[in-house]
Amino acid sequence: MRIVEARVIVTSPGRNFVTLKLVTDQGVTGVGDATLNGRELAVAAYLSEHVVPALIGRDPARIEDTWQYLYKGAYWRRGPVTMSAIAAVDTALWDIKGKVAGLPVYQLLGGRCRDGVTVYGHANAATVEEVLVEIARYADLGYRAVRVQTGIPGLATTYGVGRDRMHYEPADAAVPSEARWSTERYLAHVPTVFAAVRSEFGPDLKLLHDVHHRLTPIEAARLGKSLEPHALTWLEDPVPAELQEGFRLIRQHTTTPIAVGEVFNTVWDCHQLIREQLIDYIRATVVHAGGISHLRRIFDLAAMHHVRSGSHGATDLSPVCMAAALHVDLSIPNFGLQEYMRHTEETDAVFPHAYHFADGYLHPGEEPGLGVDIDEDLAARYPYRPASLPVNRLEDGTMHSW
Numbered sequence: 001m002r003i004v005e006a007r008v009i010v011t012s013p014g015r016n017f018v019t020l021k022l023v024t025d026q027g028v029t030g031v032g033d034a035t036l037n038g039r040e041l042a043v044a045a046y047l048s049e050h051v052v053p054a055l056i057g058r059d060p061a062r063i064e065d066t067w068q069y070l071y072k073g074a075y076w077r078r079g080p081v082t083m084s085a086i087a088a089v090d091t092a093l094w095d096i097k098g099k100v101a102g103l104p105v106y107q108l109l110g111g112r113c114r115d116g117v118t119v120y121g122h123a124n125a126a127t128v129e130e131v132l133v134e135i136a137r138y139a140d141l142g143y144r145a146v147r148v149q150t151g152i153p154g155l156a157t158t159y160g161v162g163r164d165r166m167h168y169e170p171a172d173a174a175v176p177s178e179a180r181w182s183t184e185r186y187l188a189h190v191p192t193v194f195a196a197v198r199s200e201f202g203p204d205l206k207l208l209h210d211v212h213h214r215l216t217p218i219e220a221a222r223l224g225k226s227l228e229p230h231a232l233t234w235l236e237d238p239v240p241a242e243l244q245e246g247f248r249l250i251r252q253h254t255t256t257p258i259a260v261g262e263v264f265n266t267v268w269d270c271h272q273l274i275r276e277q278l279i280d281y282i283r284a285t286v287v288h289a290g291g292i293s294h295l296r297r298i299f300d301l302a303a304m305h306h307v308r309s310g311s312h313g314a315t316d317l318s319p320v321c322m323a324a325a326l327h328v329d330l331s332i333p334n335f336g337l338q339e340y341m342r343h344t345e346e347t348d349a350v351f352p353h354a355y356h357f358a359d360g361y362l363h364p365g366e367e368p369g370l371g372v373d374i375d376e377d378l379a380a381r382y383p384y385r386p387a388s389l390p391v392n393r394l395e396d397g398t399m400h401s402w
């Protein structure tokens with residue numbers, strides 16, 4: 001079997017997505033997500049200009065060899081653009097292998113290790129009273145875990161608090177919009193939110209919170225300590241993620257579990273965090289961490305060091321990435337949680353998929369391959385629209401770390 005065509009499809013059914021579709025000489029096709037929020041066209045160009053020409057004529061069965069060829073052959077290793085492009089190829093090749101074998105990809109990865117993939121939803125609201133209502137909605141839908149974000153009194157906007165209820169999209173203007181941030185106000189407010197949530201919902205519901213890399217290690221340590229009575233499942237991205245040893249200080253001070261990794265692209269971004277057991281959950285996911293093959297390598301290292309998975313699953317990762325992540329989640333021994341934000345109806349229509357939510361779990365379905373596709377005719381009706389993630393400044397105008 002040979003790859004005869006590789007199409008890079010950019011579509012914007014509510015938000016931008018980049019998808020790679022590989023076609024073989026026997027008519028079998030595979031899809032891979034290549035979406036990098038705010039930098040979509042960089043990955044599309046990387047694929048079209050540098051990867052697609054090298055794929056034509058290759059044997060699609062050689063997944064690992066193709067990964068090594070694209071990673072080592074580029075000379076310029078790593079980075080989100082490169083690794084998202086490699087991820088798209090790798091994901092599409094696993095999809096093809098599953099279809100050829102007549103098996104869902106999770107079977108090729110060793111079979112299921114659990115009945116379903118436990119997911120967490122996003123409860124966002126401006127105030128504590130409103131967020132309690134949102135959490136109740138998720139609990140009623142059967143969710144076992146909820147990420148809780150609220151506005152901060154005195155700040156006009158807060159990243160991570162969506163404008164819509166069930167749907168969330170942080171990228172807005174073509175040129176980044178700017179928001180103001182106050183660490184003092186934030187640190188004073190967040191523990192009061194979780195005190196209210198615990199007293200309303202009791203001890204069973206798993207609660208998570210995302211800091212979006214906004215603190216220094218000692219500030220993060222203080223936040224972790226102040227949240228200990230409320231028993232969070234994880235505190236996410238407490239500090240900017242580049243400095244792996246920065247997490248040591250947090251670890252020394254608090255037993256609140258730490259999650260990080262949505263901005264990581266390779267095992268080299270997190271091997272120290274994992275080996276030193278400085279984190280509890282590694283949040284890398286298929287599209288930004290080199291595909292199913294490389295993500296599994298990261299999760300295997302994590303399994304040896306008591307670190308569990310917690311893959312990123314925001315709406316700026318397409319349903320193709322979500323499907324692929326679910327096959328990985330189902331088959332690894334050290335699965336923790338999977339983020340799940342519902343895509344819009346427009347997005348779901350462009351990417352028909354077999355995965356489904358039931359009773360707090362996602363299930364990838366039993367279709368051969370990944371069980372997801374792209375409707376190219378429908379996709380063509382949604383042209384690309386430039387959109388960027390916002391930037392933050394401190395109250396005096398200083399650019400914030402993230």
Ligand code: CS2
Nearest residue numbers: 037170210262313314316339
């Ligand atoms: C967030 C995301 O889902 C998360 O945990 O951190 O909203 C993230 O900021 C976006 O996916 C960035 O594109």
Ligand code: MG
Nearest residue numbers: 210236237262
């Ligand atoms: Mg996050």
